[in-house]
Amino acid sequence: MELLCFIAGTMAITVKYFASVREYMGKRQDTIVVDEVKVIELLKRLKGIKGTLDKLLLKNGRLKSIYTIVVNGRDINSLNGLETIVKDGDVVAIFPPFSGG
């Protein structure tokens, strides 16, 4: 049983939402079970209470400059942009603009 839980826990991509993105989605995170997927496909697939993520984050097929997407802590701009491939066990986080207090 423990082994099954362990396997189930790693065979997925976790997507975390913050601040205004969390409010748009109406949840803190999603867990997607796929072997691998491009970030752009992920955004089209993930749906929240106000629509799919690509509607919020993209303009003319490009990521709006106010948003940041990181995969395992690395900005996708330093990887392969929206074509970055995410795999089982990866953690994707989606941020609106930062603002410390």
Next chain:
Amino acid sequence: MVSISLKIVINMSSRVVDKGAFDILKIIDEFLRKNSDGRSGAILIFIGIARRKGLHDKDVTKLLIESYREMANEKLREISADLIKKYDLNDCLIVHAEGEFNIGEPLVFVGIAKQHRDNLFDAMSEAIVRYKTEPPLFKKEIYKNGSGEWISSK
């Protein structure tokens, strides 16, 4: 014989904490105690407070702060380490609170310590700009009419 001089740097705890664990007087006390060994002749402290006037001069009733804790901690420690190196500081501590804040409540502490006072204010200015813009921290102003707005520091 090669002589190597090592500078002992105190920089282990810049971090985000829950509001309930953010005791500003305790943090100040600990920072002063930590830097009372005689190496530092100057200490500068900044405290960020929840302000009543918000974006477009609107009346703010509450502030919400949230973060991606793991990444924010990593970035705050990176900022502290950078500033210690750049300004030859003995210590740089940034503690940011997360949660819901009433007006007038403290929500961030920055403390820097150095042998002499030169460039200390420059170091503090840079620390403030960087903690506001680089870690994944998010701030929402809640207004009198119940509406709210997420703020961008860039």
